[in-house]
Amino acid sequence: MAERNSTDSAESRYSEILSPSELFAARSRCHKIPVRGQKDFFPNDSDEQRQRLEQSLSEHWSLTSEERVERLGNLVKATWIPSDQVVELQSPAGKFWQTMGFSANGKQYLLPEEALYLMECGNLQVFYKDLPLSIQDGYERFLSSNTVSLLQYQVFGHLKRLGYVVHRFDPSSQPSTYARQLNLPQSQDKAGRPLKRKRSVSPTPMPTSSRTEKQDSTTEMMEVDKDEKDGKPPGSHLTTSPETLEVQCSATSTADEDGGRTWWAGDVLECKESNHSTTSTSSSRWDFSSIPFPDLGSRESLSDSLTSPDPSLLPGGLAVGVCDVATWRQKINLRKVAMSSKEQGREDDRRRRRGDVNKDREVQQCRNWTEYQELMARRQSRCDGRPAHLWNREVTPLHDPRQPLPTRELLEKISVIKSTNLLEGVSRLKESDEWGICFSVYQPDSVAEFKKSNPGKPYSHMCVCSFDGPVPDLRAIKLLASQTGDVPVVFAVVDYGDISFYTFKDFQLPLDVYP
Amino acid sequence: MMEEENSTPDAVGLSWCDSSPLLWRIEDLKWFRSQGLVGALLGSLPRTPRQNGRMGRPLLLLPEEERLLTERCAAAALPAAKHCAVEGADVHQCVKQYEAEQQQSYEEQRVLALEDRKSALLRAMTSSHTDPQTSDEALQRRLEALDCSFTFPLSALAVQLSTARVGLTYCHEDRAFLQANWPIRKQDNPRCEVRYQVFSDLRGRGFYLTSAGKFGGDFLVYPGDPLRFHAHFIAVCLSLDESVCLLDVLAVARLGSNVKKTVLLCSAATDGNVLYTSLQWSGMV
Numbered sequence: 167m168a169e170r171n172s173t174d175s176a177e178s179r180y181s182e183i184l185s186p187s188e189l190f191a192a193r194s195r196c197h198k199i200p201v202r203g204q205k206d207f208f209p210n211d212s213d214e215q216r217q218r219l220e221q222s223l224s225e226h227w228s229l230t231s232e233e234r235v236e237r238l239g240n241l242v243k244a245t246w247i248p249s250d251q252v253v254e255l256q257s258p259a260g261k262f263w264q265t266m267g268f269s270a271n272g273k274q275y276l277l278p279e280e281a282l283y284l285m286e287c288g289n290l291q292v293f294y295k296d297l298p299l300s301i302q303d304g305y306e307r308f309l310s311s312n313t314v315s316l317l318q319y320q321v322f323g324h325l326k327r328l329g330y331v332v333h334r335f336d337p338s339s340q341p342s343t344y345a346r347q348l349n350l351p352q353s354q355d356k357a358g359r360p361l362k363r364k365r366s367v368s369p370t371p372m373p374t375s376s377r378t379e380k381q382d383s384t385t386e387m388m389e390v391d392k393d394e395k396d397g398k399p400p401g402s403h404l405t406t407s408p409e410t411l412e413v414q415c416s417a418t419s420t421a422d423e424d425g426g427r428t429w430w431a432g433d434v435l436e437c438k439e440s441n442h443s444t445t446s447t448s449s450s451r452w453d454f455s456s457i458p459f460p461d462l463g464s465r466e467s468l469s470d471s472l473t474s475p476d477p478s479l480l481p482g483g484l485a486v487g488v489c490d491v492a493t494w495r496q497k498i499n500l501r502k503v504a505m506s507s508k509e510q511g512r513e514d515d516r517r518r519r520r521g522d523v524n525k526d527r528e529v530q531q532c533r534n535w536t537e538y539q540e541l542m543a544r545r546q547s548r549c550d551g552r553p554a555h556l557w558n559r560e561v562t563p564l565h566d567p568r569q570p571l572p573t574r575e576l577l578e579k580i581s582v583i584k585s586t587n588l589l590e591g592v593s594r595l596k597e598s599d600e601w602g603i604c605f606s607v608y609q610p611d612s613v614a615e616f617k618k619s620n621p622g623k624p625y626s627h628m629c630v631c632s633f634d635g636p637v638p639d640l641r642a643i644k645l646l647a648s649q650t651g652d653v654p655v656v657f658a659v660v661d662y663g664d665i666s667f668y669t670f671k672d673f674q675l676p677l678d679v680y681p
Numbered sequence: 682m683m684e685e686e687n688s689t690p691d692a693v694g695l696s697w698c699d700s701s702p703l704l705w706r707i708e709d710l711k712w713f714r715s716q717g718l719v720g721a722l723l724g725s726l727p728r729t730p731r732q733n734g735r736m737g738r739p740l741l742l743l744p745e746e747e748r749l750l751t752e753r754c755a756a757a758a759l760p761a762a763k764h765c766a767v768e769g770a771d772v773h774q775c776v777k778q779y780e781a782e783q784q785q786s787y788e789e790q791r792v793l794a795l796e797d798r799k800s801a802l803l804r805a806m807t808s809s810h811t812d813p814q815t816s817d818e819a820l821q822r823r824l825e826a827l828d829c830s831f832t833f834p835l836s837a838l839a840v841q842l843s844t845a846r847v848g849l850t851y852c853h854e855d856r857a858f859l860q861a862n863w864p865i866r867k868q869d870n871p872r873c874e875v876r877y878q879v880f881s882d883l884r885g886r887g888f889y890l891t892s893a894g895k896f897g898g899d900f901l902v903y904p905g906d907p908l909r910f911h912a913h914f915i916a917v918c919l920s921l922d923e924s925v926c927l928l929d930v931l932a933v934a935r936l937g938s939n940v941k942k943t944v945l946l947c948s949a950a951t952d953g954n955v956l957y958t959s960l961q962w963s964g965m966v
Contacts, residue, residue: 182707182845186789189839197728199735202908209905222908223714230737231707233844234727239836286725288842296776300843301724302705305698305739306761316699320723327731633894661894662741663721 184233192235200225234288234301244281246294251313253281253292260289265331265616277334278308279322286323318604318630321658324665325628329610335603335627340649587672592648601642603627603649607656626656626669633661643670693750694759695742696846702747703739705845710740716755717884718746719891719907727844738844743892744873745880783840791833798831799824875918876900878949883916890916896940897933899947914945914959921948921956930960938962 184192202222206215243256255274259267266280276284282304284290292299299307309316314334325332472489480486505513523529532538543558556563564580565571571579606624608616627650631638638646638657646655657668693709695702704710704720713720720743722736729735742750750756806820876899883890889903893915902914915937919925925946937944937960944960 183843183847184841186786187793189786189841190790190793193839195728199726199729199732205911206905206909207911209910215909219906219909223906226908227707227711229726229728229735230710230722232727232737234842235839236842237836238838238840239834241840241842283725285842287730288727291840291842295772297772297779298842300846302696302703302739302844302846305703306696309699311699316701316723323725324733327725327733329731633892659894662743662892663723663736664892664895666895 182231182233184235189235192233193237195232195235199229236288236291240289241291242284242289244276244290244292246281246292246299246307248294248307251278251308252276253278253290256293262289265613265618268618277313279314279319282308282319283323283326314604315630317632317660320660321628321630321665322605324658325605325607329613330625331608331610331613331616331621332628333606333608333621335606337603337649340651585675588644588647588670592644595641595645595648598642598645601629601631601638601646603646603655604630624653626654629655629657631657631659633659638670692754693756695747695750695756696739696759697761698739702742704742705739707738707845710738713740713746714906717887717889718742718749719889720746721892724844743880743890745877745890748877749881749884783838786840787833787835787838790838794833794837795827795831798827802827871920872918875920875947875949878953879916879918879947879955882949882955883947896942897936898944901942902945912942915940915942916945916947919946919948921950923948934960934962 203218206218209215242258242260244253245256246253253276255267255276259274262280262284263274266284267274267276269275276290281290281292282301285292285299285301285304292304294303294307305316305319308314309319314322322332472491474486474488528541529538532541543554546554546557552567564582565576605628606621607626607628608621609625612622612625627646629638629646643655654669654671657670659666659668693704693713694706696705697703703723704713720740722738723741724737724739726732726735726737747756802823803820806816806823880890880900883900883902889905889907889910890900891903891907891912893899893901893912896915897917898915899918900916901912902916903910903912915933917933930946934944946958946960948956950956
């Protein structure tokens, strides 16, 4: 009994439950926020100041103590499902459904941060074990390290209150670096996206029946390709246009049906690529110089089929048969280039002028490399008017004064430190999980025609960090930039109640020296 | 001893959300402010939730505020939501109680709504009619009709979306709510130590402090309640033996003069005192 009493007293002290009459009265409550007056500079103990402070404080307390009161008809009812960390709607969704929530298995769900925001806005009443959750319950139950942290929710709420559409960032919706380099059309991506969103957030494993096998196989292959090629520097030498790539993809997927040829198609694509980049590839596990590349264009040497590749180059347990190249050859222009006599003459001339070093008599007389180099130096100094001593050492001037260049080109040539951009060299950096993008943000004015299934290009991508934490280094910034392409990455820096937004941008120094 | 603490009004109940200390109950907020501590409001304001100018509960404590309360034994951790969960038959009982309360609230609100309608009718009738006799009769008839026909739809029921957890009624460990299950949060970083020394010294001198990230400092120092006064200083906390980059000093001094505040370089001395150095851009030419 004593226990019961003390509970009651604690309750009366702490509960902030409104009585039915208070609830009824709250229906005609004012929705204006009192304007804060001009602040004073220094406290002077005057009655006037004390009075004003009291008034401000009482206004402050009446605002912060106010409880949310809503008509039951205006509230969407939902239940919290802790095992899946989602909130399931029990009554039809409101206007918010246009920009928030997702459906799976015929049910409508909200992510915890969305549910909490709607609770705070007085649009949603969430039940757990048939009892309504308070805002405090929402904060304590919904926010955790495996959903959204308090810091991230602060940023989410701040942006939502400003009217932005905010979604969790889904890395799989981003085209890969490789796809971007190829300027791959986005259509395929669009088809995949709504499913992906569902899949990533769905509480239960979703049957992916609607996703065709064909699509899967192509995307998988693209990913393999990406892994292979990430080692090479950007600014791809590969000039495959979107159309040719489509051809290759479709070739691959049709090959799926009759089996066996997939590997050839993949190989051809790979070899072509690698032949271009052998000089610069260092990280590749293939030694491409030792892999012969069939010259399909030469008529003399080639039969109509290619022999099986060296089994040591293939993954274990894989048998690849002989490849019929006849279909490939049909696609190539095999006619010999017929040169006119004029062109032929020019070609011969060029060959002659370039000459063959070994036919040079003076060179033939050289007995070793030193003599050859001396000869070369002699010849060099004979024909030019530049100070020879500057040019016969390891370090030479940046520019040969005998070759006139326009000022701008000269400036470009002698600039030892080249400017770079954020995306340069990203592929060489290792992934890190220290920094990650939290949210994709869409502008408020897009809300009217916003579609969750096809949100389009975000206005920005949001990283959340704290003032107590470190400043992202160049590596982190480059990595983040590479994940988002041309959408800017914004850092939301939270300082307890304040949130500041920062962004790092490429800056092109103006060049105003022109010839 | 527990009972003692329980009865002292000078203690606030802290709740932890994702390891941040939050205050939810309005009494706690008021007491906290009465101690000259400000904190930061994080939540949407119930009255107008879709704006960022005025915020509402919960109140987030700065680490220094949290430590100050701890050292004064003026705070206690409330049990987390998970530990308040009711089990089995209790759930059933709570649900029943909740439903009964809803039903009662509906009945009472229905009566209030009917009264509201009647008084509106009364006002309308008495103001428009001049003949007292006929109007009286008509009024009576109308009121009776209203009594019979009045319906109060359930959708019109006003319900409360509680801010703080009603908790204690649903909570097993009601009495243990001021338990000393205080998560010990280490702040062994020397910077934190300096920050705390500076914070407690300035608070001891009667200043109000808030976080000053947006001004590139550690604290904004107000001469009185921030509701009524502008901040005078930007406090930058430094260890005594820490060397400072001149450019940083210039930058923060320049920023301070632009926002009409004085920059204070604050360091804790070994004897427990705090040394203050003010920086001012003299503007001499």
